[in-house]
Amino acid sequence: MKADWIAVDWGTTHLRAFAMGPEGLRAEAASDAGMASLSRDGFEPALIRLIASWLGPGVTPVLACGMVGSRQGWFEAPYRSVPCTPLEQGALVRVPVRDPRITLQIAPGLKQSAPADVMRGEETQIAGALTLHPGFDGVICLPGTHSKWARISAGEVVGFQTFLTGEMFALLADHSVLRHGLADGWDEPAFDAGLAEGRNRPERLLAQLFRLRAEGLIATLPGAAARSRLSGLLIGAELAAARAWWLGLPVLLIGSDRLTALYARALSAEAADTRALSATDCTIAGLALAAGALSKAAE
Template sequence: MVRPDWIAVDWGTTRLRVWAMQGSEVLENRSSDKGMGSLSRDGFEPALLELVEDWLGDQPIPIIACGMVGARTGWAEAEYRHTPCTPLDPQRATRPQVNDPRLDVHILPGLSQIDPPDVLRGEETQIAGFLAQNPDFEGTLCLPGTHCKWVIITDGRVEGFHTFMTGEVYALLSRQSVLRLTIGDAKPDRVSFLEASAQAATNADMAAAGLFPLRAAALLNGLTPEQGAGRLSGLLIGSELASAHPLWHGRRVVIIGAPELSSLYAGALTQAGADAHQLDGGELVLSGLTAAATALTRNT
């Protein structure tokens, strides 16, 4: 029988992941498709209990949670801490009301920036996990995804960050615009991607000017869906690199995210002359949650 001394929770929009923890050791892990986006406010506690109830004893157990569970439409809205600041402060976690007294839930706060206005939620835990393993890091973290976050790290603090909606724009264009007839769900061809990203990284206007030619090239020149996907992705990511130039130029950059998407960013950045390194972000959330649990225990 698994009896953890605390439970780690990563609750995103589409997925819920939980780990039974003994200190920093994982005893067991589970997941479900009951992400924030599919739940009403009174559905969060039952969704959590479905996964963890047999881990619970008779006494309250600390549950450290991050991600969209703390969004305005989540279980309970967690605050945004203003940067510059450390990535995590578990003492400022939000404590949602629960019906089961065995659940001692702490939802970690996100981060915000006033000028230019920006917010992040969930990535702060990945950042904390990275810094727990690399405490002397100075430079920029790039966290690709639906919304890509560029985060400046100095002295173990988040100095500032900037969000680009590149992944969402790609999804909209490839699935809902005329380009769906050219690209659909094709995987990006890497050669086409690198060619387009090189063009757009030095001229951000290429992203807008090069869109319809993708459809025309499919009709006239035999452009394949994979080549079209590569060029579209390259134009958008290259344009992002052009806009984010002050955030990565002359800095060490670590790309944290899913391997396939991170590889595209790493290729585009290296081609543009950046000192870029790729890291799988899968385990960093758990490392950050562990750091938060340790800090919470130390201060109680």
């Protein structure tokens, strides 16, 4: 099976590739060869190992997005400044490769000067979301390790803001004193309670976090409830800080099913109009948009 072209989502910890044909997605593959695990000379071999079975006679275009284009990645793709379209014809960066069976281009990220902010990979998902929902005006939220809120108007990203919510959860759950009182499992009422506390009193977040530890010691707070409340506290505080971004506007959520469901639940408590989209679908749609622009440019 030969791919017409290959879409690649290359993040810090994972590499995912999608073989594309006229009918759409033909096959997909993934590995743990993320940016953080590779030297600069290791990127091309890691990619070829994953996609070799999709290559054949001729040259196969590969379009990539994510941290592969960062300063620590394979080849730096300079940021584009907002306001701008999330992806633009001719703006992808061509990368020199040794293997004659492929060409490689990387989508540049977006930057915002004031307040300073950057994104890589999310711009492709935003472009895909706008392809799937043309004419959308409102806010796109991309929950994850670094949650992004992007304001969309007339097909452009006019501004965005990043929250360290997912990374903070991982640090607190795995490396702070709170780890002693957390356990696997999910407690929905505990999540809702944390959500309300974080959303209504975000200025008390640090005290609320330590209370999880204290309640585990003297009030036998179950570990699953503590973990769920921690998630709610952090997401609630994020929503409080991002209120100006989503209040009164339609919100598209892009991410994993679990995360988008949590954010949809949180926003529904505020009567926000939300719709969830698959991160994979949006990534493929965004890179397909770029692939289409490239083929037209070559004609």
